Amino acid sequence: MTELTALTIAEAREQLKAKAFTAVELTEAYLAAIDQANPVINAYVAVTHDRARQMATASDARLAKNEGGALEGIPLGIKDLYATEGVHTQACSHILDGFRPRYESTVTANLWADGAVMLGKLNMDEFAMGSSNETSFYGPVKNPWRATGSNADLVPGGSSGGSAAAVAAWLCAGATASDTGGSIRQPAAFTGTVGIKPTYGRCSRWGMVAFASSLDQAGPIARDVRDAAILLKSMASVDAKDTTSVDLPVPDYEAALGRSVRGMKIGIPKEYRVEGMPEEIEKLWQQGIDWLREAGAEIVEITLPHTKYALPAYYIVAPAEASSNLARYDGVRYGLREQGKDIVDMYERTRAAGFGDEVKRRIMVGTYVLSAGYYDAYYLKAQKVRTLIKKDFEDVFAAGVDAILTPATPSAAFGIADQELASDPVKMYLNDVFTVTVNMAGLPGIAVPAGLDAKGLPLGLQLIGKPFDEETLFATAHVIEQAAGRFSPAKWW
Amino acid sequence: MTLIDTRTPEPKRLIPGATGDWEVIIGMEVHAQVVSQSKLFSGASTAFGGAPNDHVSLVDAAMPGMLPVINAECVRQAVRTGLGLKAQINLKSVFDRKNYFYPDLPQGYQISQFKQPIVGEGIVTVAVGPDKQGNFESIEVGVERLHLEQDAGKSMHDQHPTMSYVDLNRSGVALMEIVSKPDMRSSDEAKAYLTKLRSILRYLGTCDGNMDEGSMRADVNVSVRRPGEPFGTRCEIKNVNSIRFVGQAIEYEARRQIAILEDGGSIDQETRLFDPGKGETRSMRSKEEAHDYRYFPDPDLLPLEFTQAFVDELAADLPELPDEKKARFMAMGLSEYDASILVSERAIADYFEKVADGRDGKAAANWVINDLLGALNKAGKGIDETPVSPAQLGAVIDLIKDGTISGKIAKDLFEIVWNEGGDPKAIVEDRGMKQVTDTGAIETAVDEVIAANPDKVEQVKAKPTMAGWFVGQVMKATGGKANPQAVQALVKAKLGIEE
Numbered sequence: 001m002t003e004l005t006a007l008t009i010a011e012a013r014e015q016l017k018a019k020a021f022t023a024v025e026l027t028e029a030y031l032a033a034i035d036q037a038n039p040v041i042n043a044y045v046a047v048t049h050d051r052a053r054q055m056a057t058a059s060d061a062r063l064a065k066n067e068g069g070a071l072e073g074i075p076l077g078i079k080d081l082y083a084t085e086g087v088h089t090q091a092c093s094h095i096l097d098g099f100r101p102r103y104e105s106t107v108t109a110n111l112w113a114d115g116a117v118m119l120g121k122l123n124m125d126e127f128a129m130g131s132s133n134e135t136s137f138y139g140p141v142k143n144p145w146r147a148t149g150s151n152a153d154l155v156p157g158g159s160s161g162g163s164a165a166a167v168a169a170w171l172c173a174g175a176t177a178s179d180t181g182g183s184i185r186q187p188a189a190f191t192g193t194v195g196i197k198p199t200y201g202r203c204s205r206w207g208m209v210a211f212a213s214s215l216d217q218a219g220p221i222a223r224d225v226r227d228a229a230i231l232l233k234s235m236a237s238v239d240a241k242d243t244t245s246v247d248l249p250v251p252d253y254e255a256a257l258g259r260s261v262r263g264m265k266i267g268i269p270k271e272y273r274v275e276g277m278p279e280e281i282e283k284l285w286q287q288g289i290d291w292l293r294e295a296g297a298e299i300v301e302i303t304l305p306h307t308k309y310a311l312p313a314y315y316i317v318a319p320a321e322a323s324s325n326l327a328r329y330d331g332v333r334y335g336l337r338e339q340g341k342d343i344v345d346m347y348e349r350t351r352a353a354g355f356g357d358e359v360k361r362r363i364m365v366g367t368y369v370l371s372a373g374y375y376d377a378y379y380l381k382a383q384k385v386r387t388l389i390k391k392d393f394e395d396v397f398a399a400g401v402d403a404i405l406t407p408a409t410p411s412a413a414f415g416i417a418d419q420e421l422a423s424d425p426v427k428m429y430l431n432d433v434f435t436v437t438v439n440m441a442g443l444p445g446i447a448v449p450a451g452l453d454a455k456g457l458p459l460g461l462q463l464i465g466k467p468f469d470e471e472t473l474f475a476t477a478h479v480i481e482q483a484a485g486r487f488s489p490a491k492w493w
Numbered sequence: 494m495t496l497i498d499t500r501t502p503e504p505k506r507l508i509p510g511a512t513g514d515w516e517v518i519i520g521m522e523v524h525a526q527v528v529s530q531s532k533l534f535s536g537a538s539t540a541f542g543g544a545p546n547d548h549v550s551l552v553d554a555a556m557p558g559m560l561p562v563i564n565a566e567c568v569r570q571a572v573r574t575g576l577g578l579k580a581q582i583n584l585k586s587v588f589d590r591k592n593y594f595y596p597d598l599p600q601g602y603q604i605s606q607f608k609q610p611i612v613g614e615g616i617v618t619v620a621v622g623p624d625k626q627g628n629f630e631s632i633e634v635g636v637e638r639l640h641l642e643q644d645a646g647k648s649m650h651d652q653h654p655t656m657s658y659v660d661l662n663r664s665g666v667a668l669m670e671i672v673s674k675p676d677m678r679s680s681d682e683a684k685a686y687l688t689k690l691r692s693i694l695r696y697l698g699t700c701d702g703n704m705d706e707g708s709m710r711a712d713v714n715v716s717v718r719r720p721g722e723p724f725g726t727r728c729e730i731k732n733v734n735s736i737r738f739v740g741q742a743i744e745y746e747a748r749r750q751i752a753i754l755e756d757g758g759s760i761d762q763e764t765r766l767f768d769p770g771k772g773e774t775r776s777m778r779s780k781e782e783a784h785d786y787r788y789f790p791d792p793d794l795l796p797l798e799f800t801q802a803f804v805d806e807l808a809a810d811l812p813e814l815p816d817e818k819k820a821r822f823m824a825m826g827l828s829e830y831d832a833s834i835l836v837s838e839r840a841i842a843d844y845f846e847k848v849a850d851g852r853d854g855k856a857a858a859n860w861v862i863n864d865l866l867g868a869l870n871k872a873g874k875g876i877d878e879t880p881v882s883p884a885q886l887g888a889v890i891d892l893i894k895d896g897t898i899s900g901k902i903a904k905d906l907f908e909i910v911w912n913e914g915g916d917p918k919a920i921v922e923d924r925g926m927k928q929v930t931d932t933g934a935i936e937t938a939v940d941e942v943i944a945a946n947p948d949k950v951e952q953v954k955a956k957p958t959m960a961g962w963f964v965g966q967v968m969k970a971t972g973g974k975a976n977p978q979a980v981q982a983l984v985k986a987k988l989g990i991e992e
Contacts, residue, residue: 083558096557103551107557207558214792243559243795321792324590327601328555332659343502343657370787372591379789 004029005170009074009227010254016063016073023063023073027056030075034119034171042492043156043166045080045138046088047120055117061165062115071234072115077172079163080121081128082108085209086272089119090210092136095336095354105207106239107176107218111146114234119172119285123162126356127326128183131431133161134416135358143191143413144169144489148456154413157187157431163221164191168489172221174231174290178208180215181314182409182435185447188221189408189460192449192487194228194477195221199467200442201246202232204239212321213244215314215439224486225448225478231252232470248468256471257478262296264476271307272409272434280453281407284369288405288450288461291483292476302401305394307437309385314436315429316369316382322359323366329354361425388439395467403476406434408447408460434462444470448477450484458487471481499635499676502720506678510751517747518724519683519715520675521739523690525642525700526708527570533643533667534561541706545660552667560793563588567667568797570699571611571641572807574669577814578636580615582804586640588794592787596930597646604708605670607788610640611797617673617693618816620833627830629730634686635674644668658984663707669700675714675724680743684736687711688837691736692815696839704734711739715746719755725750726760730774733767742767746774810904814828818842825854834862840876841866845935847883852890860886864907885910888917897921899928899977901968929975932983935967938975939983941965950988957990 004026007015016023017169031049038044052075058125059073078084081091083101090096104112125135132155133141141161143154145168156165160177164187167175177184179197188195196219203218210216221233233254238247268289272281293299331337331350338353340346355363369378396404410433414421421428440446444467461480465473507514532539535552552559575582589607615636622629646664650657671690677683691709694700702709711734716727728750730742734991745767750760764783765774790796813821815836822832822845835845835858844865849857865886869879889906892898898906898921906917906926921927942963943950953959963984968975984990 081558089557099557101556101558205558206560209557210793212792220961241562243562244560244793246674320789323591324602324787327592327594328557328599330594330596332596333554333599334556343596344594345634367787370786370789372787375787375789426690 005033007070007173008223009173009230009341012074013071013230019063021401023056023059023117024053026073027052027075027119027196030119030172036170037171037493040142041144041165041169042139042141042170043123043162043169043171044077044120045090045092045123045136045162048087048118052086052117052119055112059115059117069234070113070230071111073117074115074173075117075119076111077119077122077163077166077175078108079160079176079178080124081178081209082176082182082354083209084108084118084442088121089209090137091127092124093329093354093359094137094336094356095329095350098356099335101207104209106204106237106241107208107235111176111234116234122166122175124182125159125161126359127209127322128159128178128180128216128361129322129358130158131182131428132184132414132416132421133158133187135356136161137356137421140416141165142416142493144491144493145191145413145457146489146492147435150455153416154457155190157190157409157413159183160187160195160221164188164193164195167191167193167221167223169493174220174233176218176225177221178216179435179439180211180217180318180375181439182432184219184221185445185460185462186431186437188447189449189458190413192458192489193221193223194225194446194448195219195325196232196446196470196473196480197438197444198229198232198236198470199246199444200439202236202444202468202470204237204242204245205264206239206241210325212318213325214321215318217439225474226254226257228446229257229474246468251471253470253474256474259471259475260296261292261476261479264297264402264472265400266292266297266299266476267302267396267404268299269302269304269307269406270404271304274433277407277410281410281459284450284459284461285405285407285436288480291480292405295479295483297476302396302404303400304389304396304437306385306388306392307360310389310437310440311429311433313382313385313389314432314440315365316378317386317440319362319366320370320379321366323363323370326355326359326363358425362478387438389437393443402466403472404464406462406464408434408462410434412453412455412457412459438464443467444473444475446477448480448484450480450488496675496724498724499633499674500678502611503678507720508717508747508751510755514720514754515717515747515751516678516720517680517743518675518718518727519677519680519743519907520714520727521677521683521686522712522714523671523673523687524710524712525574525671525694525702527567527641527667527669528699528701529564529566529570529667531564531566532665533564533641535665537665539666541708543662545658545662547662549661549664553599553661554722555601561604561791563794564667564799567641568611568799570667570805571639571669572804573697573811574671574699575615575639576804576808576811577693577699578612578617578639578671579613580636580639583609583611583613584801584804585609585796585798587796588641588791589788590791593784594647595648596657597648597661597664599646599661599664603643603645604791604794606640609796610638612639614638617686617689619682619689620829621682623830623833627828629829629833632676632682634676634682637672637674639669639671642668642670665976673903677781680740680747683713683743684740685737687736689815692837692839696812696814698812704736707734710734712741713742715743715750716760717747717750720813724776726762728760728762728774730767731764731777735769738767738769741769741772742774745772749774769866774971822854822858825849827854827858830857831862834866838876844876844879844883848887848890850887851896852887856890857887860890864904868911880914881907881910885917892917892921896976897927899973901973902926902928925974927974929971932979935971935975935979935983938967938970939963939980939987942970943987953988953990960984960988960990963988
């Protein structure tokens, strides 16, 4: 019998139904893998052994009666920003120390309703602010991938670094993640996994610790395209508690796999050929184009003229919303409190001690751009840019383009504690250059592994789709996956 | 917002200073709690009272990941209020975040409406007065806007020696902020505006208007100037919680500003607090200390949009408002004074209409205003606590009308009904209060009074108006039950006084 943790969700699902093994056995295999690997990888900030076993036992009872949901008995890792009742929920921030909500997020509640098993809470950049998972209060996550012949630790990307690393290292069958500017797609690309950020409004944000409300969206990271489709089907729903969620039926995404791309128009935006882009990324992109053309898709060059303004506009809108969203962490009602001589002193001490540098930086930027006298020049202008970016995409889709192919990231995974990046936050922000446009426009985007670079590190491609047309993304990503194959790191931990 | 001067300075409203006359300019921001079962963005109860933090949802406490969901009833109430203020209803409005830190503001921001409120410009017609002649002056006060926003919780600093407590029961309760234009020119006008506004809200049932419970509060903007000059620098007096205090605060503040200006000083724009104990305002924070609220559209809420049909439906269901009611009452023959008093509260108007139904309106108005409201006022009771029902009061009036009792007996009857209750007609029967119309019996009484008072008979010959004295004596002798008209006629006939 193969190692249980090697199975994809689709494979495990069939074998659980066939009673080849039990949900408890599968869960135990993952818990053992986590206990062994986590001290090194640091993907989990809380492992819920007891709850996992209880949930698996309940799944076995349902499976025994040939009942059970779409994810019955499938062990998942949950990003630490999803509220999980009675369980560690801190968005990996010190300021939420000891916070255990009395409520369950809509997305995780949907997963449990479909029979999934919770293994624990996954590491992430603090409040989802970061591209390397180094801003977590719980320390960096190590990428399960290493360059050929090197022992240097690499970042798994961020902010869903724990989710991506746990999926790549087989420490869960699949994971929830979230994406505000690329936080699903960039770590997926850095770890050879598949990550999809669905259309804004596809998943409920209720019970997700907010970073930037108009950009945040839940999505899965999985080992392959099929697993991502299975997970998103369960996560997505309209929700009366989130009025920005959209009341559209959730399609059977898995059914889109195998759909032909023949006759489909794939747009290649010329603005994504950024200066200084490594040749390997160029080559990978061309490879993706060739695969899709060979599969019968029509390749068209397109223009998204406002692309270059997306990153600066994003780094105004996202911090502005964050500065307000994070105001509730004031030491009054929950989480960390540092006593002070009066209320203002208490606020200041609590927030000084509770937030890390990157979070503070963004709160300050956000506060500045919303200030009287600066609002029009920054926030209002950024919102206008956002409208133009959205229109760029609308024009392209109106002209008949079905999906857009771009690189997922401008580079492969980089080293932990990279001095150059640490000294210049803007360089770190450039990681999001291909992904933020999608959040600004509210569109769905998927990152799919397409190959390895010369150092043996995974690289990903991104597909961008029309609003609520995730099916086309799954179908097209599946074509790339079929051509490129799947990638797993050699175990060193 | 550009301030437009809508009024012409009038000498009677000016405040005399040491160096000449001054004009006071007043604008008001009224916070009115919306009547609704649940809060503006959560399902928690809005009930007044309750133990601290009894009515708090996860949203109100700003737990991580919680999202606001707009309460449709609050939207309806705001639109109804807008219609009552004859204001423009905006089919699209936007909720913004007003950011500041305070322990009783759990989100760290208040969800409000900044640039695009749900209701735009409107108008309130205010009757100021009455003056000594009983006349009212009608002025129009412009409404700048009405917007929906969340109330904050309450900090309690007196519960523990070193800690403050926070009660979030009010956190998230819906408020309407109704902003007037700077159209008022005296404390009387300001008080009349607030009274009228409260009356409109109560008629609509969109705010209970109970200022002592905090469900209605006023921020008053006051400035002074020489008549004819541009607006002066204003001070904002925060959270004044009674109509009387609004008057006091304005009087004090206007005089304070005049004194500074007459001393050659200048007014600093600032926020002030009214101290009801001392009857004065004091500085709370200066313009420099003012918060930068960093307003921006709340990304958790889509713009609020509804159709004109939705507005029309609410408009069709609107109750008759005080202005329309007053006009109708005056058309019934009531004076403006009487009509104004009757419409001041919807419950009084309703009471009056029940009494007036099928009866003389003027008589009904007199009884309601002079007797019922007088008695209620004396007893410190509201109209909703009246011991005399409209049917009972109506019966009293009917008994006068059909000649069963005299007006004087009716007053006694009213007092009996007030104190003991019961059917007025039955009381009159049981206690023999019917007036005597038997001419024989009255004649005997008249004869007796004339016989017993020969000196007065002499006097009345010189002064015929003294006949009233005889009428009084006869009424007294008959225990007030004799028909006064009959007594009068007989007295005059027996004394030989010409009609």
